[in-house]
Amino acid sequence: MTDTFVIVGGGLAGAKAAETLREEGFAGRLVLIAAEDELPYERPPLSKGYLLGSAPREEAQVHPREFYGEHDIELLAGVAATAVDVVEHRLALADGRSVTYDRLLIATGAVPRRPPIPGIDLDGVHTLRTLADSDALRAAFQPGGSVAVIGAGWIGCEVAAAARTHGADVVLVERAATPLHAVLGPELGGWFGDLHAAHGVRVLTGVAVERIAGAGRVEAVRLGGGDTIECDAVVVGVGVAPDTTLAAAAGLQIDDGIVVDEHLRTSAPDVFAAGDVANAFHPYYGRHVRVEHWANALNQGPVAARSMLGRDEPYDRLPYFFTDQYDAGMEYTGLHDPHDTLILRGAPADAAFHALWLDAERRVTAGMHINQWDTIESVERLIRAGAPVDLERLADTDTELDALARAPS
Ligand code: FAD
Numbered sequence: 001m002t003d004t005f006v007i008v009g010g011g012l013a014g015a016k017a018a019e020t021l022r023e024e025g026f027a028g029r030l031v032l033i034a035a036e037d038e039l040p041y042e043r044p045p046l047s048k049g050y051l052l053g054s055a056p057r058e059e060a061q062v063h064p065r066e067f068y069g070e071h072d073i074e075l076l077a078g079v080a081a082t083a084v085d086v087v088e089h090r091l092a093l094a095d096g097r098s099v100t101y102d103r104l105l106i107a108t109g110a111v112p113r114r115p116p117i118p119g120i121d122l123d124g125v126h127t128l129r130t131l132a133d134s135d136a137l138r139a140a141f142q143p144g145g146s147v148a149v150i151g152a153g154w155i156g157c158e159v160a161a162a163a164r165t166h167g168a169d170v171v172l173v174e175r176a177a178t179p180l181h182a183v184l185g186p187e188l189g190g191w192f193g194d195l196h197a198a199h200g201v202r203v204l205t206g207v208a209v210e211r212i213a214g215a216g217r218v219e220a221v222r223l224g225g226g227d228t229i230e231c232d233a234v235v236v237g238v239g240v241a242p243d244t245t246l247a248a249a250a251g252l253q254i255d256d257g258i259v260v261d262e263h264l265r266t267s268a269p270d271v272f273a274a275g276d277v278a279n280a281f282h283p284y285y286g287r288h289v290r291v292e293h294w295a296n297a298l299n300q301g302p303v304a305a306r307s308m309l310g311r312d313e314p315y316d317r318l319p320y321f322f323t324d325q326y327d328a329g330m331e332y333t334g335l336h337d338p339h340d341t342l343i344l345r346g347a348p349a350d351a352a353f354h355a356l357w358l359d360a361e362r363r364v365t366a367g368m369h370i371n372q373w374d375t376i377e378s379v380e381r382l383i384r385a386g387a388p389v390d391l392e393r394l395a396d397t398d399t400e401l402d403a404l405a406r407a408p409s
Helices: 013-022 065-070 131-140 154-165 183-196 245-249 293-309 376-385 391-395 399-407
Strands: 006-008 029-034 073-077 081-085 090-093 098-100 103-106 110-114 148-149 169-174 202-205 208-211 220-223 228-230 235-236 239-240 258-260 271-273 278-282 287-289 320-325 328-334 341-347 354-357 364-370
Touching: 006 098, 013 029, 013 293, 065 399, 103 293, 131 154, 131 235, 148 154, 154 169, 154 183, 154 235, 154 320, 169 220, 169 354, 183 202, 183 320, 183 341, 183 364, 220 399, 258 271, 271 293, 293 320, 328 376, 341 391, 354 376, 354 391, 364 376, 376 399
Parallel strands: 006 029, 006 103, 029 073, 103 271, 148 169, 148 235, 169 202, 258 278
Antiparallel strands: 081 090, 090 098, 110 239, 208 220, 220 228, 278 287, 320 328, 328 364, 341 354, 354 364
């Protein structure tokens, strides 16, 4: 009898785990269960190249269709897993079938939050998570059309940029004082706000949406201060929640996602979790960290696969994130605290700079750049060096980042 390994979730984490299991020589039965009737795909293009119409659908796919047959991976696409019995090691599927597993990986990702705003169920109100959502937005973004984006986080900002690039009139509405306030703070959030304003987006901050109005179909968004924004499409981008439905019902330990150790093992024997849904113990930070980013799914999938094979290796990569908005490309790595000190290095006015955060001991906790490619590894080395840095040298573009990592002052 050969072993059966089952992966639930046909996103990046699930597909990379399947690939790794075969690469690492797993010769048993391998089943990949994907609720969406699609080949497993990556989501970043859905708010960028694919949404803009510049990248084909296939570019988002993790592997071409033939890959699954060639690697003897049973891809059950369009079928959700509905229940897990962790004692019997059995999964129930929506089509009535059941699958017994020896090892199970749960990589169910996240789902968009839907705040209780009156009118959110009207036609023309969108969220963005799936290829189908991106298709619907592409159809909605027309030159001369008007789009209200609620929430200026990463998705909201990218969608605003895409809608604007399609020629729509765009209003970006954010409750906080700036876009991206919670993740980047006021100074950098303000920089992104200015970027959008410079591209013709009306950026409204410090204002809450009271209701979405329309007779069957969206016609306007009413703001807390009494203002009304007329629009023919609304995109709600107020964050995601880890999709723990299956895991919670199975009795796994849940705390902001599925709780896993540094080997991505859940509280149930032979059950693992990876990607957006996993709240993993991070050896570098000494605490659990849940990361909702592409690189985390890309790299946790393979680590989970090796753990399933008993080749335990801890997952200790620093969080990493990228975004593209108009002509601004950005990468961020590390994890900063809102109280950390922010140092800018370079020329924000020219959209070419680094931002670095330091803790009270002047150690770099995180860093990002705008259009300073091939430098993010240097930022990572600076963080991992874990030594105090000189603030003036850090801000001075004549001092190489790597020199600071090598020679702490
Ligand atoms: P997902 O990609 O969410 O995949 C999980 C899959 O599991 C889904 O297809 C879901 O349908 C399926 N599933 C759930 N429950 C079940 C079930 N019971 N049975 C079967 N299947 C199930 N990150 C960046 O770092 N940079 C970016 O620029 C960036 N851009 C993004 C743009 C968009 C529009 C979105 C939505 C996300 C973006 N991200 C970005 C985040 C990144 O895409 C996610 O971190 C990544 O998709 C997580 O992968 P995952 O495999 O964990 O989960």
